[in-house]
Amino acid sequence: MTTQPRNERLEDALVRDPEISEQLLRWYDQTARDLPWRKSSDPYAIWVSEIMLQQTRVETVRPYYTRFLERFPDVFALASAEEEDVLSLWSGLGYYSRARNLRRGAGVVAETHDGRFPRSRSEALAIPGIGPYTSAAILSIAYELPFAVVDGNVARVLARVCRLDVPLQRKASFLEAQAEALLSKERPGDHNQAMMELGATVCVPRDPRCDLCPIGEHCQAHVDGVVDAYPSPPPRKETVALELVLFLVVDRAVGATERLLLERGNWPLIRHLWIPPIVESAGGPPDSSDAGQQGWANAWNRWTRHRAKGLEVGGWSHLGSIRHSITHHRIRFQVVEGTLQSAPSDLWATRDDLTVATERAREELGRSSLLTKALALRDRVKGRKQLEFPI
Ligand code: SF4
Structure with a gap:
């Protein structure tokens, strides 16, 4: 030829x-x-x-x-x-x-x-x-x-x-x-x-x-x-910085087994994985207006408005921040923990994009490195004084 x-x-x-x-x-x-x-x-x-x-x-x-x-x-x-x-x-x-x-x-x-x-x-x-x-x-x-x-x-x-x-x-x-x-x-x-x-x-x-x-x-x-x-390398994309809030919402209602609220399909960059709820940080990087119970409650309300009305969470606690990269996005997540207080009675039965999962169930859903990082942060700060804010 x-x-x-x-x-x-x-x-x-x-x-x-x-x-x-x-x-x-x-x-x-x-x-x-x-x-x-x-x-x-x-x-x-x-x-x-x-x-x-x-x-x-x-x-x-x-x-x-x-x-x-x-x-x-x-x-x-x-x-x-x-x-x-x-x-x-x-x-x-x-x-x-x-x-x-x-x-x-x-x-x-x-x-x-x-x-x-x-x-x-x-x-x-x-x-x-x-x-x-x-x-x-x-x-x-x-x-x-x-x-x-x-x-x-x-x-x-x-x-x-x-x-x-x-x-x-x-x-x-x-x-x-x-x-x-x-x-x-x-x-x-x-x-x-x-x-x-x-x-x-x-x-x-x-x-x-x-x-x-x-x-x-x-x-x-x-x-x-x-x-x-060959093959020709893909063109380098400009890095995009994002500031997000990640919610570790804990459900302790069933016995002593802790369950975490997870969702799938909502976040465009991670559609296929089960991850904790995420919203954009209001106005970019967190500032004093975002801090405290009311600030996190406001952020949570932004998530529930679009994803699941009637999910009541309280006892917010800011654990610190983690960094995570997805493609050309460099993301800083403020990680906050809260306790699930109430949910609509038919919620888990009617939604296949939301669940509360024990640790074992989370393994079966597939491990997301984002959730692993957030839980590692929680383990580090558990029992210790909450990290200084803002970070
Ligand atoms: S580049 Fe690949 S296809 Fe071409 S000769 Fe080498 S091994 Fe074969």
């Missing part, structure tokens, strides 16, 4: 050489790692493995995958399982919403598709927890349907093969089109797995092992000797 000229209109510059797929598949046939989920063409088993592998290392997933399939061998077994049982088998794997969605998804497949994973992309995408990547992976590997996957590994390989001169995040549609253009129509499942394998084992983020690469002669970055420059 001749080197593709770099083109201002990247969408017109798709590499379409079928030799790339042929060489990739030959390499995959000879070197593919022996992984338990590769022994199966059962869409359910492939689905389980793809969900477990999201943001989790292969070696971590292996024992969980085997145990999970022994306990829930098919869609019907998972669909009829108690959520608690599914979560306990998932315990330690993290990102517990994956397990909840998998169980919900099994319910949909059991009820709507007679237990058979659908072959249509749109029906697959309608299943809870299944997005473009997962649907392409399952449909191609289980049914040999021609959908190309683009995960982080594949995107990196393509960026190097095509010398893509813009950050990957800006070129999702180009990457999808490029992945489709290279896809083997005879063995799309193996082709997808080979691309992912190449990114995971050879075309790694730092110091790719180009001497072992089966498609090195087609890789523009390698041929031009500029591999280190």
Whole structure:
């Protein structure tokens, strides 16, 4: 293949050489790692493995995958399982919403598709927890349907093969089109797995092992000797400073077990995690007008107004502040503790974005580093004089 000229209109510059797929598949046939989920063409088993592998290392997933399939061998077994049982088998794997969605998804497949994973992309995408990547992976590997996957590994390989001169995040549609253009129509499942394998084992983020690469002669970055420059780094965003108040609202109503109020989905930067309630600090950094019981009560009222009217909290105590970074946001949280005094009687039963959770339940909901920091601060100041204010 001749080197593709770099083109201002990247969408017109798709590499379409079928030799790339042929060489990739030959390499995959000879070197593919022996992984338990590769022994199966059962869409359910492939689905389980793809969900477990999201943001989790292969070696971590292996024992969980085997145990999970022994306990829930098919869609019907998972669909009829108690959520608690599914979560306990998932315990330690993290990102517990994956397990909840998998169980919900099994319910949909059991009820709507007679237990058979659908072959249509749109029906697959309608299943809870299944997005473009997962649907392409399952449909191609289980049914040999021609959908190309683009995960982080594949995107990196393509960026190097095509010398893509813009950050990957800006070129999702180009990457999808490029992945489709290279896809083997005879063995799309193996082709997808080979691309992912190449990114995971050879075309790694730092110091790719180009001497072992089966498609090195087609890789523009390698041929031009500029591999280190790809993928292009994302543009640096300007740092944004935020001042927020974080509420550790304690519910001691049930026996001696302390429960903490947590919410999910309200804060745009941390939508997927269960975290304590947060509001913006009135007028930026806290000042004397924010201090004291009335100041914290006012801040709490701002939260309840939007999130849950009728949640009465008192006995506010300012514990100090913590710093936390999320993407380009540098956030200072004033951490205040209060005691839950009353809540509408039907609140916990009617809201799936609010809960009061014991320490054990919090583990199952997934650990947020923000909550861990706030609780560590509380542990430090417990029994000690409240930190000076303002900080
Ligand atoms: S030649 Fe190197 S940079 Fe190019 S795809 Fe192969 S491993 Fe990646």
